Amino acid sequence: xxxxxxxxxxxxxxxxxxxxxxxxxxxxxxxxxxxxxxxxxxxxxxxxxxxxxxxxxxxxxxxxxxxxxxxxxxxxxxxxxxxxxxxxxxxxxxxxxxxxxxxxxxxxxxxxxxxxxxxxxxxxxxxxxxxxxxxxxxxxxxxxxxxxxx
Numbered sequence: 001x002x003x004x005x006x007x008x009x010x011x012x013x014x015x016x017x018x019x020x021x022x023x024x025x026x027x028x029x030x031x032x033x034x035x036x037x038x039x040x041x042x043x044x045x046x047x048x049x050x051x052x053x054x055x056x057x058x059x060x061x062x063x064x065x066x067x068x069x070x071x072x073x074x075x076x077x078x079x080x081x082x083x084x085x086x087x088x089x090x091x092x093x094x095x096x097x098x099x100x101x102x103x104x105x106x107x108x109x110x111x112x113x114x115x116x117x118x119x120x121x122x123x124x125x126x127x128x129x130x131x132x133x134x135x136x137x138x139x140x141x142x143x144x145x146x147x148x149x150x
Contacts (some may be wrong), residue, residue, distance in 0.1 A: 030146050050117035052125060061131035068122050068134050076144040084108060
């Protein structure tokens with residue numbers, strides 16, 4: 001019995017050595033897929049208007065409305081989110097100014113305003129495509145659904 005365990009251990013070690021062969025480099029990761037392309041988002045202008053990207057303009061009515069409903073669901077739960085502390089904002093701003101990077105996500109009110117502007121732009125796109133629009137105010141006023149309900 002110990003001889004079999006020893007043989008299994010030796011084979012396992014040899015397999016590990018074969019996997020870590022010197023000079024081997026794995027093939028590069030190909031980000032581009034023929035089937036799926038990453039979605040690009042639009043930008044918010046300084047006056048607060050969201051401008052759709054080409055990818056967003058190409059979405060059909062069902063996908064536009066689905067994206068709106070997901071965003072609305074997330075915005076309904078805004079009141080239950082814990083805010084970002086001043087210490088966290090200050091630390092992030094300091095680190096970002098020294099090392100670079102993005103401060104996106106720290107200002108929750110700016111994120112909320114961006115989401116609202118995007119909802120309005122999606123609604124305009126639905127109307128332009130002669131689709132049924134969404135009453136954003138009524139949807140946001142509805143109480144959030146419990147987490148367990150699907």
